Amino acid sequence: MVTQVIRSEWTKIRSVASTVWTLSLAVVVTIALGMLISALSKNEFADMSRRDQASFDPTFISFAGMGLGQLAMIVFGVLVVSNEYSTGMIRSSLAAVPQRGTFLFSKIAVATGLSLAVGLATSFVTFFLGQAMLGDHRAEIGDPGVLRAVIGGGIYMTLIAMFSMGVAAMLRSPMLSLGILMPFFFLISNILGNVSATEKIGQYLPDQAGSRIMQVVTPLDDDKPYGPWGGLGIMLLWVIAALAGGYLTLKKRDA
Amino acid sequence: MSRFSVGGMIELTGLTKRYGEKVAVNNLTFGVRPGIVTGFLGPNGAGKSTTMRMILGLDRPTAGDVRIDGKHYDQLKDPLTYIGALLEAKAWHGGRSAYNHLLCLAQSNGIPGSRVREVLDTVGLTAVAKKKTKGFSMGMGQRLGIAGALLGDPRILMFDEPVNGLDPEGIHWIRNLMKSLAAQGRTVFVSSHLMSEMALTADHLVVIGQGRLLADTSMPDFIARNSRxxxxxxxxxxxxxxxxxxxxxxxxxxxxxxxxxxxxxxxxxxxxxxxxxxxxxxxxxxxxASLEEAFMQLTAESVEYHAHTEAPTRPPQQRQQQWGADWKRS
Known part of the structure; x- marks a missing residue:
């Protein structure tokens, strides 16, 4: 039963163009921007204060493209779910699979698996190309905490996509979902996380907490109450909440 | 006599759907049985599509119950092999090809991929099977929907306004298809707002107006009783x-x-x-008097009857304004 639905969802996801272009965009933007910022950082290193040099984190710098690349992952996550509603496909889907939980979680499982594969590949490629740009200041994959950060980068991209799937399952409309998620992750979360007045709350937002996994060198003034895995755990709680909300919405409402 | 002599019943018991104050489907009780074409007739907005969506478990009834061979829709294993439906609104992703649309539905119900090619052939879409469905005309869309309904070779088929958007040749084809499906012993339940269409295809008639059951009768009986x-x-x-x-x-x-x-x-x-x-x-x-007139009279009477029970003491000119307001009761 579940394997049938998983196979069906795989056919769905591979047979629409939006899957290819959203994921390609996520890969290209993350890698290209990461390389660019790594190259710029290498040239600026000599001009940095001693303090900044001490907390220089080559691994984290190579992931600088993730902030923009994650937006494409958000679009991917939103479209995978909300396309069902915007196209009317949901009526065919639920007539074929009336067990709504099985339907939703099979869809999410397939999209998550694909996100994880793409996310991990992106994360590794981004790391190695970014380090190549950094030249003498580069980190090695074998350095303490680096492998954790690189794998974590892939997981981070996956969790962002999953969070978006949950939000889309709650809101149903692609425009509404994107209209909330894009500005939130691109602007609002950054503002809340960096303004001292709201920092205490901002640091618990999914992307702020989750991105801690990609840091290898802890900044000097860092007073975050969680470590890399703790941060990822906070992000996971957000994802679980969004998916639970999406499931309850689907369960309760008419299709 | 037929492959489907057992099963294929749809039974509605007190089925009711309320959207806030508005009652879309009001206490419907009737059965749909195999071997004949049952027409589901009512003016636009009478609650036909809502009823069909509740049969498929897409909308949840506010009260009452609908069962297929004694089971709720979500208790059916591989439901597309029990009941296939063409819904009125478009129900596919325009960016996906017709073949892949049907393939993902087939896979979810354990139906072999070879069956996808068969139904594409049956509805005459083989030539455009690999094309994205967003380029399809309305008639091609209807055919794709019908292919989806036939996919699981189900013993119950439900068509919501199937002739909409079809050219005369397509209309002729779908009428014959429904009759032959019924002749094979299947249950065919088809909605329409056109009496003339029903007179040509249906053996039995269920008429609703404003969500209420107005008639549940055989077609010959309906004609005898209503054509003055x-x-x-x-x-x-x-x-x-x-x-x-x-x-x-x-x-x-x-x-x-x-x-x-x-x-x-x-x-x-x-x-x-x-x-x-x-x-x-x-x-x-x-x-x-034509059947169309009889049908209009029947549904008009239902409206009038509601108005009288709603506001027996009001003067007639005010009652007119209250016609749409009968749902405020109950």
Whole structure:
């Protein structure tokens, strides 16, 4: 039963163009921007204060493209779910699979698996190309905490996509979902996380907490109450909440 | 006799759907049985699509119950092999090809991929199977929806307004398809807002208006009961003819455009009476009210009946304004 639905969802996801272009965009933007910022950082290193040099984190710098690349992952996550509603496909889907939980979680499982594969590949490629740009200041994959950060980068991209799937399952409309998620992750979360007045709350937002996994060198003034895995755990709680909300919405409402 | 002599029943019991204050489907109880085409007739907005969505478990009933062979829809294993449905609204992703659309539905119900090619062939979409469905005409879309309904070779088929958007050839094709599906012993439940369409395809008729059941009857019975025969008369000696008819015990009703109408098929009797009393007739013609009129009368009566129960003490002009408000009750 579940394997049938998983196979069906795989056919769905591979047979629409939006899957290819959203994921390609996520890969290209993350890698290209990461390389660019790594190259710029290498040239600026000599001009940095001693303090900044001490907390220089080559691994984290190579992931600088993730902030923009994650937006494409958000679009991917939103479209995978909300396309069902915007196209009317949901009526065919639920007539074929009336067990709504099985339907939703099979869809999410397939999209998550694909996100994880793409996310991990992106994360590794981004790391190695970014380090190549950094030249003498580069980190090695074998350095303490680096492998954790690189794998974590892939997981981070996956969790962002999953969070978006949950939000889309709650809101149903692609425009509404994107209209909330894009500005939130691109602007609002950054503002809340960096303004001292709201920092205490901002640091618990999914992307702020989750991105801690990609840091290898802890900044000097860092007073975050969680470590890399703790941060990822906070992000996971957000994802679980969004998916639970999406499931309850689907369960309760008419299709 | 047929492959489907057992099963294939749809049973609705007190099925009700309320959207806030509005009652879309009101306490519907009827059954749909195999081997015949059952027409589901009602004006637009009568609740036909909502009823069909509840049968498929897409919408949840506010009250009441609908079962397929005694089971709720979500208790059916691989439901597409029990019941296939063509829904009124488009129900596919325009960026996906017809083949992949049907393939993902087939896979979810354990239906082999070879069946996808079969149904594409049946509905005549093989040539465009690999094309994205967003380029499809309305008629091609209907055919794709029908292919989806046939996919699981189900014993129950449900079509919501299937002739919409089809050209005459397509309409002819779908009528024959429904009849042959029923002849194979399957249950065919088809909605329409056109009486004329139902008269051509349905063996049994379920009529609803404003979400309520108005009739559940065989087609011949419906025709016999509802197609009123009357005689239309035009005469320059109206008063004299009315007297003559009155003496003979015949009631004539004056129509607005100067004609008289007499119920029943009494044209010979009236002609003889007129001749005997030397009344000039300009017209004496037997008429048959169409099924369409009968249907409109039936649904109009339901509206009127609601209005009376809603506001028995109100003056008529106010009652008119209250027609749409009967759902405020219950």
């Amino acid at each position: 025969a009357y005689v239309r008369i035009r005469t320059p000696q109206r008063e004299r003819l009315l007297d003559v008819l009155h003496e003979a015990g015949i009631t004539a009703v004056e129509n607005g455009n100067g004609t008289l109408e007499v119920d029943g098929g009494k044209s010979e009797q009236i002609g003889e009476l007129a001749a005997r009393h030397q009344v000039v007739l300009h017209e004496l013609s037997p008429q048959q």
